[in-house]
Amino acid sequence: MINVKEVEFDEWDCTGEDDAVCPYCGHNNEIILDGEREGEQVETECESCEKTFMYGFKTSVTYDTQPVENYYLEERKRILNRIDRYEIDNEPYTWQKELVKQSNQDLALLDEWMESLIEN
Numbered sequence: 001m002i003n004v005k006e007v008e009f010d011e012w013d014c015t016g017e018d019d020a021v022c023p024y025c026g027h028n029n030e031i032i033l034d035g036e037r038e039g040e041q042v043e044t045e046c047e048s049c050e051k052t053f054m055y056g057f058k059t060s061v062t063y064d065t066q067p068v069e070n071y072y073l074e075e076r077k078r079i080l081n082r083i084d085r086y087e088i089d090n091e092p093y094t095w096q097k098e099l100v101k102q103s104n105q106d107l108a109l110l111d112e113w114m115e116s117l118i119e120n
């Protein structure tokens, strides 16, 4: 076995929000993720001391909420705008007709959904 000794480092300092802190020199390295998976350990080189270190990352989840009425109205407006856009031509292409048809179905489903909420 290769003779490798465990390195003491400050785990707390090496947990950060934006950058990957080099465990050797403390430099904040900006990481640009490129297909790396959450939970995997990735090898990188410190921009400052040029030592190789490993980083992993977690993505965090943020929630936003809104009243269901507002969502319904916004969504309705969005679908109607879409229908307007595809109904501009006097002689629409087949795909435009399809999109209008699909959008009208979406609209019907949305209305149905909202009605079921109001009833309850």
Ligand SMILES: [Zn+2]
Pocket (backbone or CB within 6 Å): 022, 023, 024, 025, 026, 027, 046, 047, 048, 049, 050, 051
């Ligand atoms: Zn470093």
